[in-house]
Amino acid sequence: MVKVVKPVGGAKLPVSKPIVGVAGRTGLWRNMKPVVNNEKCTRCYQCEIYCPVNVIRVEPETGAVINYDYCKGCGVCVDVCPTHAIVMIPEGGV
Amino acid sequence: MVLKIALTGNHAISYAVKLAKPEVIAAYPITPQTTIVEKLAEMIESGELKSRMIRVESEHSALAACFGAAVAGARAFTATSSQGLLYMHEFVHWVSRARAPLVMAIVSRTINTPWNIWPDHSDFVDQRDAGWVMAYAMDNQEAFDLTLQAFKIGEDPRVYLPVMLGIEGFILGHTTMPVEIPDEDLVDQWLGERRQPYVIDGSEPLGLGGLTFPEDTEDMFYAIQEAQESAKKVVREVDEEYGRIFGRSYGGLISCYWCSDAKYIAMAMGAWSGDLIEAVEKLRGEGYPVGVLRVRFYRPFPIEDIWSVVRGVKGIIVFDRAISFGAWGPIYTDLAAGLSLYTSNLPYMANIVAGIAGVNVTSDDFYGIVKSFIDSIEEGRLTRNYFAWVKVRR
Amino acid sequence: MATSLERRRLPLPHDAREGVLPGDAACPGCPIPMALKVISAVFGEKAILVIPACCTSVIVGTYPGQSIKASIVHVPFASAAAVASGISQALKARGVSDVHVIAWAGDGGTADIGMASLSGAAERNEDFIYIMYDNEAYMNTGIQRSSATPKGAWTTTTPTGKVENKKDVARILIAHGVPYVATASVGYPHDLYSKLQRARNTRGFRFIHIHAPCPPGWRFDPQYTVRVAKLAVETGLWILYEYVDGKLVISGPSRPFQDPSRRKPIEEYLKYQGRFKGVTSDVLSEVRKYVDENWKWVLKMATP
Numbered sequence: 001m002v003k004v005v006k007p008v009g010g011a012k013l014p015v016s017k018p019i020v021g022v023a024g025r026t027g028l029w030r031n032m033k034p035v036v037n038n039e040k041c042t043r044c045y046q047c048e049i050y051c052p053v054n055v056i057r058v059e060p061e062t063g064a065v066i067n068y069d070y071c072k073g074c075g076v077c078v079d080v081c082p083t084h085a086i087v088m089i090p091e092g093g094v
Numbered sequence: 095m096v097l098k099i100a101l102t103g104n105h106a107i108s109y110a111v112k113l114a115k116p117e118v119i120a121a122y123p124i125t126p127q128t129t130i131v132e133k134l135a136e137m138i139e140s141g142e143l144k145s146r147m148i149r150v151e152s153e154h155s156a157l158a159a160c161f162g163a164a165v166a167g168a169r170a171f172t173a174t175s176s177q178g179l180l181y182m183h184e185f186v187h188w189v190s191r192a193r194a195p196l197v198m199a200i201v202s203r204t205i206n207t208p209w210n211i212w213p214d215h216s217d218f219v220d221q222r223d224a225g226w227v228m229a230y231a232m233d234n235q236e237a238f239d240l241t242l243q244a245f246k247i248g249e250d251p252r253v254y255l256p257v258m259l260g261i262e263g264f265i266l267g268h269t270t271m272p273v274e275i276p277d278e279d280l281v282d283q284w285l286g287e288r289r290q291p292y293v294i295d296g297s298e299p300l301g302l303g304g305l306t307f308p309e310d311t312e313d314m315f316y317a318i319q320e321a322q323e324s325a326k327k328v329v330r331e332v333d334e335e336y337g338r339i340f341g342r343s344y345g346g347l348i349s350c351y352w353c354s355d356a357k358y359i360a361m362a363m364g365a366w367s368g369d370l371i372e373a374v375e376k377l378r379g380e381g382y383p384v385g386v387l388r389v390r391f392y393r394p395f396p397i398e399d400i401w402s403v404v405r406g407v408k409g410i411i412v413f414d415r416a417i418s419f420g421a422w423g424p425i426y427t428d429l430a431a432g433l434s435l436y437t438s439n440l441p442y443m444a445n446i447v448a449g450i451a452g453v454n455v456t457s458d459d460f461y462g463i464v465k466s467f468i469d470s471i472e473e474g475r476l477t478r479n480y481f482a483w484v485k486v487r488r
Numbered sequence: 489m490a491t492s493l494e495r496r497r498l499p500l501p502h503d504a505r506e507g508v509l510p511g512d513a514a515c516p517g518c519p520i521p522m523a524l525k526v527i528s529a530v531f532g533e534k535a536i537l538v539i540p541a542c543c544t545s546v547i548v549g550t551y552p553g554q555s556i557k558a559s560i561v562h563v564p565f566a567s568a569a570a571v572a573s574g575i576s577q578a579l580k581a582r583g584v585s586d587v588h589v590i591a592w593a594g595d596g597g598t599a600d601i602g603m604a605s606l607s608g609a610a611e612r613n614e615d616f617i618y619i620m621y622d623n624e625a626y627m628n629t630g631i632q633r634s635s636a637t638p639k640g641a642w643t644t645t646t647p648t649g650k651v652e653n654k655k656d657v658a659r660i661l662i663a664h665g666v667p668y669v670a671t672a673s674v675g676y677p678h679d680l681y682s683k684l685q686r687a688r689n690t691r692g693f694r695f696i697h698i699h700a701p702c703p704p705g706w707r708f709d710p711q712y713t714v715r716v717a718k719l720a721v722e723t724g725l726w727i728l729y730e731y732v733d734g735k736l737v738i739s740g741p742s743r744p745f746q747d748p749s750r751r752k753p754i755e756e757y758l759k760y761q762g763r764f765k766g767v768t769s770d771v772l773s774e775v776r777k778y779v780d781e782n783w784k785w786v787l788k789m790a791t792p
Binding site: 117118120145146148149150151152154155156158159160161162163164165166167168170184185188294295296298299300301302303304305306307310 | 533534535536538545546548549550551552554556557558559560561562563564566567569570571572573574575576577578579580581582584586587604605607608611612614
């Protein structure tokens with residue numbers, strides 16, 4: 001049997017816990033931004049499944065919604081979308 | 095029930111491990127360590143010992159597997175020698191820096207090349223900067239006692255470090271002496287259940303050892319330095335408590351023989367201290383005011399304990415069974431550095447490196463060397479401290 | 489790029505949507521978190537990932553945080569399989585049975601420096617899953633060739649293209665006689681999902697080799713990670729299969745390409761990747777030959 005007992009003196013241990021944004025607000029890395037036209041979205045979930053940053057949520061009611069705080073703008077969602085419902089536009093553009 | 099049986103140093107360690115009941119043992123064969131894990135394998139297969147043994151494909155993997163087991167909440171043990179220890183050196187650091195308590199026995203053997211299976215301390219002292227608590231035994235009973243104590247010391251929340259326990263191969267490893275085995279229930283009660291600072295077992299999502307910036311990393315390493323410092327207190331406590339319960343105490347971090355009124359101190363670590371003690375006993379008989387200070391714990395280096403013994407003596411002679419090529423013997427180096435923090439008025443000091451690569455050093459050799467050190471001071475012939483690599487050929 | 493068949497497929501389990509947290513340190517378009525999402529869909533928080541030095545050591549972020557909602561033990565390069573063995577044995581000794589140990593290593597940590605400990609653990613039939621995510625070079629140190637780099641590929645240590653063929657690690661593991669071996673690709677998450685499910689329900693040593701195209705290392709635009717991964721399969725260069733109980737079964741996405749006439753030309757795959765820019769026609773014909781030989785072996789193994 002094992003008992004977890006904190007070290008006497010409160011030593012700092014090399015142990016981490018899950019957090020959102022561990023590398024900061026990665027949305028700031030973006031120079032191109034994916035924009036969804038949910039009229040064209042068929043709710044196939046491809047963008048959500050493949051998104052490497054896990055920032056896309058597809059819901060039957062809303063379609064695909066992107067969390068731009070962390071979206072790195074890689075464009076994978078654009079490439080996997082079968083109905084071309086997502087396009088990339090320049091960041092800070094029109 | 096206390097048993098007294100004849101055991102080799104290696105088997106004494108196996109019997110102590112058996113009483114500590116590690117859940118996981120991982121090891122790779124290497125001379126002269128192998129008989130420790132052979133005995134443990136026998137115990138497991140006969141059902142006497144409930145451990146799981148991982149028969150790994152290398153020493154690197156042996157310590158890696160023990161590390162995995164330890165962080166996942168198991169008491170773990172491994173043993174190795176020489177090249178095997180060097181091969182796992184990367185993990186020696188990894189384990190202590192992760193604050194993962196486990197126990198490893200080192201059955202010392204010369205570092206090669208050329209191939210040489212005889213003992214010196216070169217493999218053991220080579221690990222000194224890793225953060226482990228490091229102990230070295232003088233005889234088989236002490237090897238047994240230190241192995242058991244290693245689990246207790248490493249798992250203490252004031253320490254939380256892995257512990258390395260050394261003996262010389264063949265000299266102790268394959269030499270039989272009577273060893274007293276304490277009562278199992280008493281050991282269970284004294285050792286208690288395993289404690290560790292965190293456990294990675296899926297009960298909550300935790301990450302161990304991820305990328306860390308310099309300031310946090312330094313804080314973690316400073317905590318290891320502090321843990322080494324508190325280990326001194328824990329070692330003394332455990333030694334004293336062990337004596338009370340099981341009848342044997344050794345003096346904590348160091349053992350002293352005729353030190354209280356000594357004007358000269360001879361220092362050594364390991365089995366050859368026995369020959370040094372014999373030589374000094376003879377010198378005492380001839381009226382020489384000399385004592386022996388035996389280093390039991392190499393890390394933490396017991397400078398306070400040593401200072402309390404050597405304060406005011408006229409001369410210290412240090413025997414090292416290892417050499418830092420281009421410098422001196424490792425114990426002497428630590429001693430000189432440590433004493434310089436206490437006094438600017440150092441006594442006469444000499445460092446004798448001997449017994450390298452398994453060369454035999456007898457009690458007569460010690461007698462001659464210590465006597466001439468003392469005589470040269472008393473007769474005013476010694477004008478400076480000295481270092482000598484003594485090649486003993488007799 | 490998705491086919492109509494895939495469009496009809498259900499998404500991966502929704503309860504695992506939060507297993508990989510946004511804001512990690514991966515390069516844009518990185519295939520690694522894509523695969524980690526599938527792992528979290530299968531195992532949730534009940535996984536301990538043992539990660540040797542590799543891109544993932546950096547991707548999951550810095551102390552005191554990490555981007556994965558599962559446990560991670562970071563370990564030295566050569567040791568993933570050995571540490572995973574120790575954890576697995578400790579959990580058994582402690583009676584913890586609902587947690588899965590997964591060694592998660594790159595191609596360097598598997599095919600090169602980790603090969604001995606991998607082989608040792610496989611031979612002992614240790615009870616954990618070993619996943620090799622294969623981006624075909626040492627990407628974390630800046631694109632140096634590994635033994636899993638394919639012939640013809642530029643890396644910083646093979647500036648005129650690698651001369652040797654890729655080491656086939658899955659075949660080496662098949663030779664160990666372990667209970668489960670599979671190849672997979674980040675381009676086919678549902679296929680990977682079902683393979684991880686099968687691995688989850690198998691005891692003993694399980695090995696999965698995931699092909700993982702790396703945008704900066706392979707010199708392609710990050711938006712094409714999935715496209716490139718699929719092209720590797722569609723050209724027949726990368727074959728998806730499972731090996732269970734002495735039988736090899738070609739997986740769904742690769743099945744059509746048993747027929748060479750249905751395979752896309754290899755150039756289709758190469759043209760997206762700057763690393764193959766210097767490939768000569770001689771090398772190309774050697775690559776074609778390699779693909780043919782590989783299929784021959786797979787079909788032979790798949791024949792009952």
